[in-house]
Amino acid sequence: MPQVTRRRALLAAAGVVSTLSALGVANSTALADPEPRTGARGADAGAGADGFDEVFQGRRIQGVRTAPDASAARKGGHSGHSGHGAAGGQDHSGHATEGWSVRIDGRDLHLMRNADGTWVSVVNHYETFDSPLAAARAAVVDLKGAQLLPLQTGGAR
Amino acid sequence: MNIRKNQARLSRAEKRRFVNALLTLKRNGTYEEFVTLHSTFFLSDQDAGSRVGHRSPSFLPWHRRMLIEFEKALQTVDRRVTLPYWDWTQDRSPASSLWAPDFLGGTGRDLDGQVMDGPFAYGSGNWELKVKIDENPFLRRQLGLSPRAPELPTKAEVESVLAIDEYDTEPWNSTCATGFRNHLEGWRGPNVHNRVHLWVGGQMATGVSPNDPAFWLHHAFVDKLWAQWQRRHPRSRYLPAESTDQVRGFRATLPPWNDVTPADLIDHRRHYFFDTDFFPFRGREDGAANADGRGGDGRGGDEDAA
Numbered sequence: 001m002p003q004v005t006r007r008r009a010l011l012a013a014a015g016v017v018s019t020l021s022a023l024g025v026a027n028s029t030a031l032a033d034p035e036p037r038t039g040a041r042g043a044d045a046g047a048g049a050d051g052f053d054e055v056f057q058g059r060r061i062q063g064v065r066t067a068p069d070a071s072a073a074r075k076g077g078h079s080g081h082s083g084h085g086a087a088g089g090q091d092h093s094g095h096a097t098e099g100w101s102v103r104i105d106g107r108d109l110h111l112m113r114n115a116d117g118t119w120v121s122v123v124n125h126y127e128t129f130d131s132p133l134a135a136a137r138a139a140v141v142d143l144k145g146a147q148l149l150p151l152q153t154g155g156a157r
Numbered sequence: 158m159n160i161r162k163n164q165a166r167l168s169r170a171e172k173r174r175f176v177n178a179l180l181t182l183k184r185n186g187t188y189e190e191f192v193t194l195h196s197t198f199f200l201s202d203q204d205a206g207s208r209v210g211h212r213s214p215s216f217l218p219w220h221r222r223m224l225i226e227f228e229k230a231l232q233t234v235d236r237r238v239t240l241p242y243w244d245w246t247q248d249r250s251p252a253s254s255l256w257a258p259d260f261l262g263g264t265g266r267d268l269d270g271q272v273m274d275g276p277f278a279y280g281s282g283n284w285e286l287k288v289k290i291d292e293n294p295f296l297r298r299q300l301g302l303s304p305r306a307p308e309l310p311t312k313a314e315v316e317s318v319l320a321i322d323e324y325d326t327e328p329w330n331s332t333c334a335t336g337f338r339n340h341l342e343g344w345r346g347p348n349v350h351n352r353v354h355l356w357v358g359g360q361m362a363t364g365v366s367p368n369d370p371a372f373w374l375h376h377a378f379v380d381k382l383w384a385q386w387q388r389r390h391p392r393s394r395y396l397p398a399e400s401t402d403q404v405r406g407f408r409a410t411l412p413p414w415n416d417v418t419p420a421d422l423i424d425h426r427r428h429y430f431f432d433t434d435f436f437p438f439r440g441r442e443d444g445a446a447n448a449d450g451r452g453g454d455g456r457g458g459d460e461d462a463a
Binding site for chain 2: 110112114115116122123124125126127128142144145146147148149151152
């Protein structure tokens with residue numbers, strides 16, 4: 001987590017969240033988080049780096065890497081929304097990186113990757129997160145129990 | 158003549174007319190068109206692709222046009238209504254009159270974030286959300302409760318951004334380390350515009366932010382800050398002059414309207430005025446700007462403003 005907050009501390013005290021704030025690592029059953037990481041940024045950026053599946057504040061959050069978005073790679077550096085809860089493309093160094101599919105209680109969470117490698121989600125669209133896992137947890141907090149819907153936008157510009 | 162006023166100076170009658178116009182647009186479906194317009198662009202504006210409404214130089218002119226269109230829509234209901242602006246460097250508390258039941262209503266309840274008072278509370282029967290990212294039909298807010306935005310931007314922080322001389326810079330996206338636009342938008346620096354969305358919370362922080370009427374008052378002030386910046390930097394120009402493969406130049410048309418360019422929008426006085434345009438020494442928020450001896454208008458025509 002970016003920082004330990006009063007709200008999180010209260011939630012933690014209530015037993016909703018365990019020690020994730022203090023440790024920077026989830027009370028998770030992350031699919032493959034090979035080793036604990038340390039460091040201010042590394043703690044969260046690393047957690048769930050290869051996928052995650054955990055219960056966070058009573059919501060199941062899952063994230064899996066998908067194949068790099070072929071259409072994105074073709075466009076050369078396109079990185080952004082796919083509209084299906086998956087996002088991917090290239091990082092700022094131009095290498096094709098991962099795509100991600102992230103879900104909250106089985107519903108797609110729309111993610112977009114920034115040019116600096118950080119992430120935004122449709123729930124927190126005016127701030128960036130170091131990892132899809134961090135974006136998913138923030139979305140759980142701010143949804144306050146609401147279930148996600150598929151995106152409804154006005155179609156192609 | 159359209160004069161946009163500081164929301165703190167609106168009379169009760171002016172607040173009532175503004176709220177009534179919003180509720181009418183909601184009832185006839187027009188409001189949803191604006192939410193959809195914004196979210197369609199916001200969800201596809203990306204750092205390494207085509208981007209026009211956000212994280213790009215046209216962030217300011219694009220929103221200016223959107224606000225002009227919205228103001229016109231409000232005026233189809235009541236021609237006396239103009240968009241008020243919310244100077245969050247001054248009115249920084251959830252206890253501000255902005256959030257009173259006779260205006261925007263207050264913060265959301267703990268349980269689910271639902272706004273429970275004022276004209277935009279779901280319980281009022283007049284404000285059911287239609288363009289949504291989640292199943293709940295009610296407006297949510299968490300005023301000042303985001304751990305990542307406990308305070309609104311301060312006047313000093315805004316001043317530091319207004320001091321930036323260059324409008325924008327390569328690579329014209331959210332990663333620009335310098336430039337007024339990216340610092341005002343908030344992806345770098347003290348975080349100005351983005352942080353206000355976080356501070357309000359609920360839908361304001363999401364990809365469907367115009368569901369909260371606070372969106373319009375916030376963006377009317379961001380728009381005003383652009384005008385203030387122009388007055389301080391009369392030699393600075395909109396950049397880039399020419400379009401790139403991803404962003405719009407000074408004379409490039411802006412979708413979805415495709416009949417307007419940043420050049421057409423560069424001087425707000427062609428479209429509307431701010432209350433402070435006439436009484437610059439009286440305005441609370443322009444006091445510092447005028448204390449340096451450059452008070453009054455100080456601007457030439459369109460060329461200087463560009």
